[in-house]
Structure formats: structure tokens, C-alpha cells
Amino acid sequence: MSDSPPPDPTPGGVPTPHRRRPRYPGRNPRRFEDKYKERDPQRFQETIEKVLASGKTPAGTHRPILVPEILDLLSPSPGEVAVDCTLGYGGHAEAILHRLQPGGRLVALDTDPLELAKTEARLRAAGWTAASFTAVKSNYAGLPKVLSNLGLESAHVILADLGLSSMQIDDPQRGFSVKFEGPLDMRMDPTRGPTAAGLLQRLDAPALARLLVENADEPQAHRLAPALAGRSFATTAALSEAIRLALAALHVASITEVQLTVRRVFQALRIAVNDEFSALETLLRHLPGCLAPGGRVAVLTFHSGEDRRVKKAFEAGRQAGLYAAIAEEVIRPSAEEQRANPRSSPAKLRWAKRTAP
Numbered sequence: 001m002s003d004s005p006p007p008d009p010t011p012g013g014v015p016t017p018h019r020r021r022p023r024y025p026g027r028n029p030r031r032f033e034d035k036y037k038e039r040d041p042q043r044f045q046e047t048i049e050k051v052l053a054s055g056k057t058p059a060g061t062h063r064p065i066l067v068p069e070i071l072d073l074l075s076p077s078p079g080e081v082a083v084d085c086t087l088g089y090g091g092h093a094e095a096i097l098h099r100l101q102p103g104g105r106l107v108a109l110d111t112d113p114l115e116l117a118k119t120e121a122r123l124r125a126a127g128w129t130a131a132s133f134t135a136v137k138s139n140y141a142g143l144p145k146v147l148s149n150l151g152l153e154s155a156h157v158i159l160a161d162l163g164l165s166s167m168q169i170d171d172p173q174r175g176f177s178v179k180f181e182g183p184l185d186m187r188m189d190p191t192r193g194p195t196a197a198g199l200l201q202r203l204d205a206p207a208l209a210r211l212l213v214e215n216a217d218e219p220q221a222h223r224l225a226p227a228l229a230g231r232s233f234a235t236t237a238a239l240s241e242a243i244r245l246a247l248a249a250l251h252v253a254s255i256t257e258v259q260l261t262v263r264r265v266f267q268a269l270r271i272a273v274n275d276e277f278s279a280l281e282t283l284l285r286h287l288p289g290c291l292a293p294g295g296r297v298a299v300l301t302f303h304s305g306e307d308r309r310v311k312k313a314f315e316a317g318r319q320a321g322l323y324a325a326i327a328e329e330v331i332r333p334s335a336e337e338q339r340a341n342p343r344s345s346p347a348k349l350r351w352a353k354r355t356a357p
């Protein structure tokens with residue numbers, strides 16, 4: 001098979017001129033922009049299968065985590081209303097949609113207008129019409145308003161799969177990645193609020209240190225913050241380099257420790273830029289009011305700051321008589337799932353069931 005991208009037909013059906021394959025060293029492209037086959041799974045299924053078999057996530061896609069477990073816990077049934085608070089690539093959404101038929105409806109939220117539009121188009125092309133599937137660009141903190149705008153009182157099933165999608169992480173232009181150079185942005189909704197670069201420039205050292213502790217338990221926070229706060233970093237690579245230099249000056253030599261610190265600083269900034277803890281706390285407060293009697297909710301978290309909040313809110317809800325039952329233990333991806341999809345490794349699933357009248 002030729003390695004050149006096939007010509008795209010124009011709307012009039014006339015093929016555009018032949019384009020040369022992007023140039024990259026080695027057999028396989030490394031840069032996100034060059035992975036045109038992975039980003040077009042409909043046309044290059046064979047490539048997708050090879051990438052999946054190697055334990056990687058094809059560029060521009062996302063692999064849903066703990067799907068059978070989530071379906072089992074949430075038990076979406078024909079005719080019910082379900083909410084996916086975090087549509088992403090739509091993997092969980094589509095699995096739930098199938099279980100809701102006939103007669104059920106899924107409302108899916110995402111704060112990212114770029115990926116939301118693509119996923120909605122993909123699900124529409126797969127045959128999900130407005131009768132069964134509604135996509136809404138919204139922060140999940142606004143779930144009660146989304147439901148009331150749609151004339152819905154509550155949902156039987158609610159899912160939230162927190163954090164970032166692989167599409168967001170892997171696209172250097174979104175500025176989330178420690179691995180690839182891109183603008184230091186990190187906004188899930190690029191139409192709103194300051195970027196990570198803007199935030200860093202605005203913060204003084206004590207405020208940055210607090211943020212690094214609160215959002216990522218960074219042990220070097222107080223020593224590192226003076227080297228980063230108030231400075232202007234245009235790219236992810238410039239920030240990584242500044243962290244490495246600051247750690248070298250602090251005599252932190254372990255490569256693992258340096259890599260972990262870079263990751264923790266990125267995580268802390270991302271959480272702050274997107275106001276993630278405040279959105280999660282608001283959602284957790286609203287959940288009992290958004291669930292129908294006997295309704296089920298599941299939340300997938302990816303770090304201790306998220307899991308702590310979910311655990312606390314579910315326990316408080318049970319004590320207040322709002323939840324009839326909650327997860328006693330977290331559910332983790334099996335060793336097999338973690339091997340097949342290493343990005344699933346940190347995931348923890350908790351669930352709760354609304355009291356019935």
C-alpha cells in the first residue's frame with residue numbers, strides 16, 4: 001500500500017492533486033501532525049490495529065476505560081435518561097447509548113468545543129439522531145442548568161470520566177504535553193480564561209508554591225516556585241527546561257525525580273488553568289439533585305486530589321441519606337487492561353446509588 005495520503009475529493013467530486021507523504025525520519029511518524037493515518041481511523045483500520053496492539057493510543061483518538069465495569073454498575077436500560085458529563089471521544093457514550101435503546105436518551109457534555117464538535121459529528125455519522133443523543137458544550141459544573149434547559153428533571157444514569165482525553169494530551173498545539181513542544185496553553189476550552197503561560201506570569205512565588213502543593217503534592221514546591229513564578233514561558237519545552245535547570249541548581253540529580261517533578265508542575269498548572277477542583281466539587285454537590293430516585297452515578301478519577309473529593313462527597317451523601325449505597329472500595333482496571341492501555345493505570349472508579357422514595 002502506498003504511504004501517500006490518498007487525494008481528498010473536492011465537493012464537486014474532482015480529486016485534488018496528489019500530495020507527498022509528510023517527511024519524517026524512520027519507518028513510522030513520531031510527530032502528531034504527521035500521523036495522518038492514525039487520525040483517520042475510518043480509512044486506515046490496519047494502522048489503528050497495529051498501534052493498539054503495541055499498547056499505544058492512536059493519535060486523535062481515546063480509549064475508554066473500565067467500560068464493562070461501568071456498564072455493569074450504571075446498568076443503563078431501555079427508555080432511561082443518561083448523562084455523560086465528559087464526552088471526550090465518545091467511547092463510554094456510545095456504549096451507554098446502545099444500552100438505552102429503544103427509547104432512551106443520552107445527554108453528553110464537554111467543555112472542549114474543538115473535540116466536542118468532532119465527536120458529535122462522528123456519533124451522528126454512526127446514526128445517533130437528536131431523538132437519542134444531545135451534545136452540549138458545557139462545563140459539568142452547570143449540569144442542573146443543562147438538564148433544565150432540555151426540560152429534564154433528572155437522569156437515571158450519570159457518568160464523569162475526569163481529566164484530559166488522549167486527543168488533548170497528544171496534540172502539541174493544546175500545550176498539555178510534557179513530551180512535545182507546543183504553546184504553553186493547557187486550556188480545555190481554548191475560548192476562555194488565561195493560558196498556563198498567562199497564569200505563571202501573574203503568580204508570585206508564594207501563590208505558585210501553594211498551587212503546586214494543593215494541586216500536585218509537589219515536595220519541591222517552595223524551593224522551585226521562586227525560579228518559575230512571574231516569568232514568561234512561551235512553550236511547554238521552555239517551561240520543562242526551566243524546571244530542570246532549577247532542580248539542577250537545587251542539587252536534585254535523580255532523573256526519575258526530575259521527570260516526576262516536571263509532570264507534577266504540568267498537572268498542577270493544568271488543574272489551576274481549568275479550575276478543575278472547583279468544577280468537580282460543584283458537580284459532586286449537584287449530583288444527588290440531578291439523579292432520579294434509584295439513579296446511579298460513576299466517577300473515574302486519575303489522581304488523589306480527585307479521588308479524595310469523590311470519596312468524601314459520596315460518604316457525606318450516604319450519611320445525609322441522599323445515597324442508598326456507595327462504593328466501599330475503588331475499582332481499578334485489571335492488569336490486562338493496564339497492559340493493553342497503559343493510560344488506564346492510574347484510574348480509580350467510584351459509584352453511588354441515589355436513594356429510592
Ligand SMILES: C[S@@+](CC[C@H](N)C(=O)[O-])C[C@H]1O[C@@H](n2cnc3c(N)ncnc32)[C@H](O)[C@@H]1O
Nearest residue numbers: 064086088089090091092110111112139140161
Ligand atoms: C478522560 S476524557 C473523557 C473520555 C471519554 N469518556 C471517552 O470515552 O472518550 C475527559 C473529557 O472531559 C472533558 N472535561 C474535563 N473537565 C470538564 C468539565 N469541567 N466539564 C466538562 N467537560 C470536562 C475534557 O475536555 C475531556 O474531553
